[in-house]
Amino acid sequence: MPDTSQWFTETSDATGSGFALRVSRKLHEEQSEYQKIEIYETTDWGNLMVIDDCIMLTTRDNFLYHEMMSHPVLFTHPDPKRVVIIGGGDCGTLREVLRHPGVQQVTQIDIDERVTRLSETFFPELCESNDDPRAELLFIDGIKWMQQAEADSIDIIIVDSTDPVGPGEVLFSEAFYRACHHALRPDGLIVQQSESPLLHRELLKRMYQDMGSAGFAAIRTLQFPQPVYPGGWWSATMAMSPGAWPEPRYTGMEKIAGLRYFNRAIFDASLAVPAFMAEE
Amino acid sequence: MPDTSQWFTETSDATGSGFALRVSRKLHEEQSEYQKIEIYETTDWGNLMVIDDCIMLTTRDNFLYHEMMSHPVLFTHPDPKRVVIIGGGDCGTLREVLRHPGVQQVTQIDIDERVTRLSETFFPELCESNDDPRAELLFIDGIKWMQQAEADSIDIIIVDSTDPVGPGEVLFSEAFYRACHHALRPDGLIVQQSESPLLHRELLKRMYQDMGSAGFAAIRTLQFPQPVYPGGWWSATMAMSPGAWPEPRYTGMEKIAGLRYFNRAIFDASLAVPAFMAEE
Numbered sequence: 001m002p003d004t005s006q007w008f009t010e011t012s013d014a015t016g017s018g019f020a021l022r023v024s025r026k027l028h029e030e031q032s033e034y035q036k037i038e039i040y041e042t043t044d045w046g047n048l049m050v051i052d053d054c055i056m057l058t059t060r061d062n063f064l065y066h067e068m069m070s071h072p073v074l075f076t077h078p079d080p081k082r083v084v085i086i087g088g089g090d091c092g093t094l095r096e097v098l099r100h101p102g103v104q105q106v107t108q109i110d111i112d113e114r115v116t117r118l119s120e121t122f123f124p125e126l127c128e129s130n131d132d133p134r135a136e137l138l139f140i141d142g143i144k145w146m147q148q149a150e151a152d153s154i155d156i157i158i159v160d161s162t163d164p165v166g167p168g169e170v171l172f173s174e175a176f177y178r179a180c181h182h183a184l185r186p187d188g189l190i191v192q193q194s195e196s197p198l199l200h201r202e203l204l205k206r207m208y209q210d211m212g213s214a215g216f217a218a219i220r221t222l223q224f225p226q227p228v229y230p231g232g233w234w235s236a237t238m239a240m241s242p243g244a245w246p247e248p249r250y251t252g253m254e255k256i257a258g259l260r261y262f263n264r265a266i267f268d269a270s271l272a273v274p275a276f277m278a279e280e
Numbered sequence: 281m282p283d284t285s286q287w288f289t290e291t292s293d294a295t296g297s298g299f300a301l302r303v304s305r306k307l308h309e310e311q312s313e314y315q316k317i318e319i320y321e322t323t324d325w326g327n328l329m330v331i332d333d334c335i336m337l338t339t340r341d342n343f344l345y346h347e348m349m350s351h352p353v354l355f356t357h358p359d360p361k362r363v364v365i366i367g368g369g370d371c372g373t374l375r376e377v378l379r380h381p382g383v384q385q386v387t388q389i390d391i392d393e394r395v396t397r398l399s400e401t402f403f404p405e406l407c408e409s410n411d412d413p414r415a416e417l418l419f420i421d422g423i424k425w426m427q428q429a430e431a432d433s434i435d436i437i438i439v440d441s442t443d444p445v446g447p448g449e450v451l452f453s454e455a456f457y458r459a460c461h462h463a464l465r466p467d468g469l470i471v472q473q474s475e476s477p478l479l480h481r482e483l484l485k486r487m488y489q490d491m492g493s494a495g496f497a498a499i500r501t502l503q504f505p506q507p508v509y510p511g512g513w514w515s516a517t518m519a520m521s522p523g524a525w526p527e528p529r530y531t532g533m534e535k536i537a538g539l540r541y542f543n544r545a546i547f548d549a550s551l552a553v554p555a556f557m558a559e560e
Contacts, residue, residue, distance in 0.1 A: 011287060011300055016324030017507070020291055020298030044296030061478065198341065198507060225505060225513035227297070227478060232512010233505035260556045269549035276540045 008040055008048065010055045012230050015199045019055065019228060021045055027122060032114040034167060039122045045228075047122045049090065051115070051162065055228045059123060062092050065193075065234065066126075067262040068224040070096035072270060073156055073191040073238050074103075075249050080155040081105070084183075086142040086171065088160035089115030092126040094135060097158070099256045106135050111167070113139035143170055149183035157184060159192035164203060172207065177214035177239075186241060190216070194237040196230055197223055197277060205280070207237055217243040221277075222270035224261070288320055288328065290335045292510050295479045299335065299508060301325055307402060312394040314447060319402045325508075327402045329370065331395070331442065335508045337370055339403065345473075345514065346372035346406075347542040348504040352550060353436055353471040353518050354380050355529050360435040361385070364463075366422040366451065368440035369395030372406040374415060377438070379536050386415050391447070393419035423450055429463035437464060439472035444483060452487065457494035457519075466521060470496070474517040476510055477503055477557060485560070487517055497523040501557075502550035504541070 011018035021042045028039040038050040046059020057065070070093050074080050081104045083097050089110030097106050110116060116137065120127045129135060138145065146157075157180050162168035170176060171192070180190050190211075195203050204221065211219050216239035226234035250264055291298035301322045308319040318330040326339020337345070350373050354360050361384045363377050369390030377386050390396060396417065400407045409415060418425065426437075437460050442448035450456060451472070460470050470491075475483050484501065491499050496519035506514035530544055 007291060007298060009289070009298070009300060011302070013302075016302040016322060018287060018289070018298075018300030018302075020289065020300065022291070022293075022296040022298075042296060198505070223505075225478070225503075225511075227511040227513060231505075231507040233507060261554045263553075263555045263558065265552035266554055269552035272545035272549035273543075274541045274546055275543045278543065 008050065010050075010053065015196070015230050017199070017230055019230065019232075021048055021055070021058065021228070023048065028118065030114065032112050034112045037114060037118060039118060049118070049122070052166065054163065056162075057090060057092070057123070058228055061227050062090075062123075062126070063260045064224055065226050066092035066096050067259060068222065068270060069093050069158055069160055069191060069193065069236055071256070071259070071262045072222055072236075072248075072267055073158065073189050074100050075253065075267065076238065076246060077155055077189050078187065078246070078249060082154050083107075083156045083158065084149075084154050085109065085158045085160055086146065087162070087168070088158065090119040090123060090126055091116060091130055092123070093158055093160045095126055095129045098129040098132050098134060099258060101255065104134060107138060108135070109138045109140060109142040109145050111139065111141055143176055143179070146176065146179040146183060149179070151182050152185050154183050155185055155188050157188070157190040159190065161193065163195070172203070172210070174210040174213050177211050177216065181215040181241065184241070189238055189240045191236050191238045194221060194235045196233055197221070197235045197274070198233060199231045201280070204235070204237065211237070211239045215241060217241055218245045220245060220271060223272075224270055288330065290330075290333065295476070295510050297479070297510055299510065299512075301328055301335070301338065301508070303328065308398065310394065312392050314392045317394060317398060319398060329398070329402070332446065334443065336442075337372070337403070338508055341507050342370075342372055342406070343540045344504055345506050346376050347539060348502065348550060349373050349438055349440055349471060349473065349516055350376035351536070351539070351542045352502055352516075352547055353438065353469050354383075355533065355547065356518065356526060357435055357469050358467065358526070358529060362434050363387075363436045363438065364429075364434050365389065365438045365440055366426065367442070367448070368438065370399040370403060370406055371396060371410055372403070373438055373440045375406055375409045378409040378412050378414060379538060381535065384414060387418060388415070389418045389420060389422040389425050391419065391421055423456055423459070426456065426459040426463060429459070431462050432465050434463050435465055435468050437468070437470040439470065441473065443475070452483070452490070454490040454493050457491050457496065461495040461521065464521070469518055469520045471516050471518045474501060474515045476513055477501070477515045477554070478513060479511045481560070484515070484517065491517070491519045495521060497521055498525045500525060500551060503552075504550055
């Protein structure tokens with residue numbers, strides 16, 4: 001076995017796999033009101049944020065996740081104006097959403113303000129749009145907020161949460177999806193990160209059931225590479241009330257500056273269903 | 281840092297990242313004439329083969345790599361009959377190629393017979409087609425074999441090699457590509473694993489240059505998830521002599537039994553070029 005003393009290693013008991021990044025030093029550690037947050041400097045991946053011993057993001061590869069959590073759903077909705085992000089405290093998803101000129105208001109609701117404050121310090125590029133007048137940052141319980149949200153008031157809900165264990169678990173529930181369904185306009189969409197297509201197939205099946213029970217009639221899963229998450233292959237699941245999935249809206253893509261992964265071909269590609277998933 | 285004593289961890293100095301699998305026991309270890317080969321039993325990924333401390337494959341996820349190294353190129357060629365595999369000693373690529381009824385002969389050339397013998401013992405499902413009368417297994421130097429191959433005699437060359445360090449390095453060279461180009465029929469194709477699109481971008485650029493210098497006029501890179509390789513996101517690069525890339529041949533896919541990842545949608549998806557690669 002190689003010497004791992006200079007490496008930050010996250011091992012997952014549930015999947016029997018782990019991922020390691022070589023670190024040069026620890027930049028910060030604190031126990032917030034909700035969780036333990038650590039920031040490392042890595043040798044090859046920029047800065048690294050770890051929450052409760054799980055890798056959250058690095059400077060180098062977060063663009064894959066943040067672009068795929070935002071642009072596919074924004075380009076599926078015909079004209080998204082009002083967007084709500086549940087979680088997403090690092091503000092990377094918020095930045096991507098604000099690239100869309102048609103969006104009029106984005107509310108980001110993360111319970112832990114410390115994640116955002118540390119992101120401002122250690123991932124400043126993700127926070128460069130936080131002062132956009134269209135952005136509203138709330139540090140409260142996103143589930144309660146959603147339960148009290150006005151009916152038919154939101155075009156897109158992005159659930160940019162941690163894994164379905166601990167604080168993030170209630171975000172993977174029929175009750176939460178029901179609240180989202182109530183708050184969404186009739187042509188509104190929800191998207192939620194849905195773990196690894198290879199390693200978390202039971203979770204995906206349960207999400208489809210729970211989203212269906214909550215009133216969503218059309219559900220699709222998209223896939224993308226995400227090196228620092230277990231298995232390096234990740235997914236997000238989108239749902240909407242109308243039963244027929246619309247043709248994606250390809251217009252306006254050329255106006256979105258700063259994209260590093262997403263484009264029309266990648267959008268289409270992300271929706272391809274592997275043989276083993278098609279069978280299920 | 282978690283206890284990693286029950287984990288096999290491969291760390292890569294070049295990428296500053298590592299991957300770990302939880303192992304229950306070591307099943308075998310030997311120093312062959314060419315390399316150190318280890319076999320482990322894992323808790324969640326089936327068996328694991330490690331060569332010179334690098335993870336080669338697991339029972340659980342090798343289907344992604346083997347299907348994507350074979351079917352895209354076989355479905356790009358109009359009528360592949362004669363296929364040569366350089367490397368590929370675990371026989372997983374050979375099995376996929378032999379699923380194509382039109383293929384008349386497949387020669388697999390891996391310098392180390394021990395890899396194949398150990399695969400027969402620990403990955404028997406990958407070797408289930410080794411007795412197919414169309415299969416020829418040679419345990420000699422694949423580069424020498426290619427240099428002496430008859431001109432215009434091969435439809436498809438699959439370079440299923442280790443990384444471009446150590447014994448595999450000469451397979452990533454203009455001289456080798458030139459020998460392949462000479463042995464291929466005019467409409468023949470070569471495909472070679474080309475590492476991570478995110479982490480090995482310099483390698484990809486060099487391959488394009490070297491393949492071009494060797495006479496290949498059209499070159500395309502396909503991508504797929506491969507959890508146990510660095511970064512979990514892998515690529516293969518295809519090249520051919522005619523300058524215009526042909527429309528893939530979609531006919532006959534439904535006749536290929538046993539596919540777990542590859543299908544028409546995944547084929548198309550694998551060719552999507554991410555924004556950062558399109559710019560380069």
